[in-house]
Structures are given as C-alpha cells and as structure tokens.
Amino acid sequence: MPDDVTSLGRFCGNRAHLFPPPIATTKRIAYVKFKSDVSVAHNGFRLEWVANGCGGRFVNKPAGVLMSPNYPDVYPNSVECLWKITVGFGMSIELNVLEYDMESAQECYFDSLTVYGGPDETSPQLSQFCQRRTTNQTVTSTGNNMFVKFKTDGSVRGKGFKATFKTLPQGKWRNIFCQFTYSFILSDTFCQLSA
Numbered sequence: 001m002p003d004d005v006t007s008l009g010r011f012c013g014n015r016a017h018l019f020p021p022p023i024a025t026t027k028r029i030a031y032v033k034f035k036s037d038v039s040v041a042h043n044g045f046r047l048e049w050v051a052n053g054c055g056g057r058f059v060n061k062p063a064g065v066l067m068s069p070n071y072p073d074v075y076p077n078s079v080e081c082l083w084k085i086t087v088g089f090g091m092s093i094e095l096n097v098l099e100y101d102m103e104s105a106q107e108c109y110f111d112s113l114t115v116y117g118g119p120d121e122t123s124p125q126l127s128q129f130c131q132r133r134t135t136n137q138t139v140t141s142t143g144n145n146m147f148v149k150f151k152t153d154g155s156v157r158g159k160g161f162k163a164t165f166k167t168l169p170q171g172k173w174r175n176i177f178c179q180f181t182y183s184f185i186l187s188d189t190f191c192q193l194s195a
C-alpha cells in the first residue's frame, strides 16, 4: 500500500446490526486493510463496492448521457473515466458535446476529453477537447463503436463536460457509399435503389 494513502474509516468490534455509512473515494483506487492479532477470532466482515459516477458502458442503447464526475460542479483531480458505446452493426454513433470547461493546455496535455472511433483507445482519435466552450460540438463515428475517455491530472480543475449520444440508423460510410453508388437493397447495411 502506498505511503500517501489517507484513511477514510476504521472499524472494529461487532456491528452486525449497525452498518457504517457508505464511504466514497475521490480517486480510482481503494485499499482495504484487515488486521487481526494472535488470539480470539470472530466471523470477520463482508464488504460491497460499486464504481460510482465515472465512465460506463452502453450496449445497443438508442441514446444516453455522459458527464464528468460532479458535473456541473468541478471535477476531481487525478481521475480517468472511460465510456464504451456499442450500437448495432451497420449503425453509427453521434456524440454531441454540449459544453466543456477543462484546464487548458497545448495539445490538451493536462485534462482532456478524447473521443475514439472504435472499441478502445487504440482506435483512431476522432476529436479531443480541453479549455472551455459553451457551444455544441458534434462527433460522429464511422462504425458501430465509440470510446470516450475523460482524464484529469493532479491540479487545476474545471466544470468538466456534458455530452449526449444517439444512434444513427445508417452508418456514415453507408451514406457516403449510397451517394455515389445508387446500389440495390442487399441487406440492412446497403442502400435502397434510387429511381
């Protein structure tokens, strides 16, 4: 366990009928230390945890909302939130970043919101946001996956971001393909015949 870890609670004795209140961390790692001495044993403890308010996974959802932790209040330092959006084959995803307010830096070095056109961050980067802007920014995937990463460093915070996404019934490439080919209907992923 690192030396700079801060204790958020310490429990002993018998509290089988008196649960302590939930404890929230401000970082993405929590350590739990259980210590016993050489004599007198009891049943021990049971603990449950959930990842709260940061990142998520959307599978076959027609629409959804993404936002930084605490939005519209300032986001925490040193967080990394990952969202993966997957829609049906042949469809694409339109992400609409409604506003963002992050620490500004050249090439978004400190805090950033990055959108990738694929299932993970090895996929091509579609767009990256930092600084501050209150007008909509739209990013559209070419395929049926989008990966979104919000990352902050250890100092200087902002309001963060809020974004919505929706599924487009036809992939972007399909639309381009259709404009140039006037193809027949072969399956759901092809164009209708244009008379």
Ligand SMILES: [Ca+2]
Pocket (backbone or CB within 6 Å): 103, 110, 111, 152, 153, 154, 155, 156, 157
């Ligand atoms: Ca920062």
